[in-house]
Amino acid sequence: MEGERKRGARLCSVCKKARASVKRPKTLEQICRECFYDAFESEIHQVIVENELFKVGERVAIGASGGKDSTVLAYVLSKLNRIHNYGLHLFLLSVDEGITGYRDDSLQTVHRNQLQYGLPLQLVSYKDLYGWTMDEIVQVIGLKNNCTFCGVFRRQALDRGAALLNVDKLVTGHNADDIAETVLLNLLRGDVARLSRCTSITTGIYSPNAYRGFAREFIKDLERIRPRAILDIIKSGESFRICTGTKMPEQGTCQRCGYISSQKWCKACVLLDGLNRGLPKLGIGRSPGSEKGSKQCGTLHF
Ligand SMILES: Nc1ncnc2c1ncn2[C@@H]1O[C@H](COP(=O)(O)OP(=O)(O)OP(=O)(O)O)[C@@H](O)[C@H]1O
Numbered sequence: 001m002e003g004e005r006k007r008g009a010r011l012c013s014v015c016k017k018a019r020a021s022v023k024r025p026k027t028l029e030q031i032c033r034e035c036f037y038d039a040f041e042s043e044i045h046q047v048i049v050e051n052e053l054f055k056v057g058e059r060v061a062i063g064a065s066g067g068k069d070s071t072v073l074a075y076v077l078s079k080l081n082r083i084h085n086y087g088l089h090l091f092l093l094s095v096d097e098g099i100t101g102y103r104d105d106s107l108q109t110v111h112r113n114q115l116q117y118g119l120p121l122q123l124v125s126y127k128d129l130y131g132w133t134m135d136e137i138v139q140v141i142g143l144k145n146n147c148t149f150c151g152v153f154r155r156q157a158l159d160r161g162a163a164l165l166n167v168d169k170l171v172t173g174h175n176a177d178d179i180a181e182t183v184l185l186n187l188l189r190g191d192v193a194r195l196s197r198c199t200s201i202t203t204g205i206y207s208p209n210a211y212r213g214f215a216r217e218f219i220k221d222l223e224r225i226r227p228r229a230i231l232d233i234i235k236s237g238e239s240f241r242i243c244t245g246t247k248m249p250e251q252g253t254c255q256r257c258g259y260i261s262s263q264k265w266c267k268a269c270v271l272l273d274g275l276n277r278g279l280p281k282l283g284i285g286r287s288p289g290s291e292k293g294s295k296q297c298g299t300l301h302f
Pocket residue numbers: 062063064065066067068069070071093094095096097154171172173174175178205208
């Protein structure tokens with residue numbers, strides 16, 4: 001045993017045959033690559049089944065950015081759909097934000113996934129939907145607030161793409177680090193409404209922004225000291241309970257474009273209006289309505 005550890009050749013604790021190559025923070029087991037893939041895929045299958053995420057015959061779009069998370073998502077979901085006969089009609093849905101040297105590269109990965117997994121691809125672009133590319137938006141807003149535009153527009157672009165494909169559901173890829181960052185961010189901002197729903201398995205995707213970078217570094221520092229820290233933050237987020245009687249923002253539709261909004265106008269329309277009127281900073285920050293909403297969202301319970 002001692003000699004085995006010295007040579008770094010510890011055996012996989014599942015198959016007891018291959019060399020362990022990963023230590024799972026979740027279970028602290030040291031397992032080999034193949035057993036990790038098996039465990040990962042069967043855990044996802046279990047989550048899908050236990051939460052009754054899909055029904056036979058549903059049309060499901062996979063938000064495909066070409067990054068690692070959504071590439072893994074496309075691979076695993078098409079494999080599980082095949083081997084467990086979920087009976088889903090899967091599609092890839094990609095949003096081209098119009099960021100030269102970034103999304104154009106990753107969209108090539110999506111085109112490869114389209115061929116590898118044999119899934120139809122729907123592409124929507126900010127230019128077609130809003131009349132602006134992110135490169136053009138950055139020219140007028142600068143680098144400081146552009147993440148707000150990118151996140152808000154992407155969320156709605158995915159909704160619009162989903163409507164074009166006439167799908168029942170849209171799935172997006174989020175790893176444990178992403179979720180822990182989101183829990184921490186919402187806690188730091190005192191955004192009780194988002195905090196209470198950000199760990200939900202069916203929820204809206206978050207809007208990335210610069211502040212997230214600080215949360216990410218903080219979480220990585222915590223993880224270095226305690227590998228379970230990420231899972232513990234997620235667990236804390238899942239355990240939050242909001243007092244019954246607390247008023248939450250009501251979900252309605254935007255009076256301008258008709259997409260989901262808890263305000264009169266959705267955030268995408270507010271931002272777009274500012275851009276088109278030459279007042280790009282108009283919609284940056286919390287709207288008075290959302291301030292009011294979050295103040296009303298009172299107490300958090302563990
Ligand atoms: N341009 C896009 N087109 C389609 N889906 C997207 C796009 N950007 C993000 N998504 C969806 O939202 C998820 C989370 O996006 P995020 O920007 O956090 O990227 P990420 O965590 O780096 O994921 P990935 O590695 O897949 O890019 C992605 O996995 C994908 O499902």
